[in-house]
Amino acid sequence: MDSYPQDFPYGILDVAELLHLQRRRPGPNSVYTDCPFCKDRRGKMNLNYVKNVWRCNYCGEQGGMLSLYARLNHITNSEANREIREALRIENTAYSSRPVIKVTEGSGDTGPGLSEPVAAPGNGLGHNSGSLAEVPQSPRADIQEIHQTLSLLFGMLTLRTPHRLHLRSDKRGLTDEQIEVLGFKSTPLPFLCRSLTDRKLNLTVKQLQKDNLIFPVPPNAL
Missing domain, CATH: 3.90.580.10 (Zinc finger, CHC2-type domain)
Structure with a gap:
């Protein structure tokens, strides 16, 4: 530097x-x-x-x-x-x-x-x-927390049919099994990212609450 x-x-x-x-x-x-x-x-x-x-x-x-x-x-x-x-x-x-x-x-x-x-x-x-003025930065999360967070976000994405067909074409030559193992996903259009993330997060939180993996925070707890 x-x-x-x-x-x-x-x-x-x-x-x-x-x-x-x-x-x-x-x-x-x-x-x-x-x-x-x-x-x-x-x-x-x-x-x-x-x-x-x-x-x-x-x-x-x-x-x-x-x-x-x-x-x-x-x-x-x-x-x-x-x-x-x-x-x-x-x-x-x-x-x-x-x-x-x-x-x-x-x-x-x-x-x-x-x-x-x-x-x-x-x-x-x-x-x-x-x-x-200098803005204090939050402490960096540990590797496990980062991995879990990114895995959760990545799991919200799907692979669109045109992209799957391209991966299976002679140009790429992948099988469906290889596609699943490698975890290929399609990224949403930029203007859909915010709404998609909010919707997926809400569904994920509700599912976790349903499975008793997390509990809602009472209004007076904070």
């Missing part, structure tokens, strides 16, 4: 402003922007302003804030650091310049969307760094 918050008087959002990255929506300890590498306009690139790192969830490109600037300008990390400091007018100051950046709330289409100026946080070290 080529940069950390404590090492620089500026943060990755300062770099994003200099690069004119289109900011789409906030995330935990991060913001999402359009990716300048794969040119995807749906806000798939995550900028973590606590660790000063970035990653595009669409094309997989990733790195630190210096490499982001350096790669887009075809220069070295050292040259990137110097240019960023010059652009932000940073000499020996301890804090970020905290520029104003434009936030577009939208689906990531090519239209202009709705914009409003928002103060960009620096690297989280300065005395004015409270606008985007």
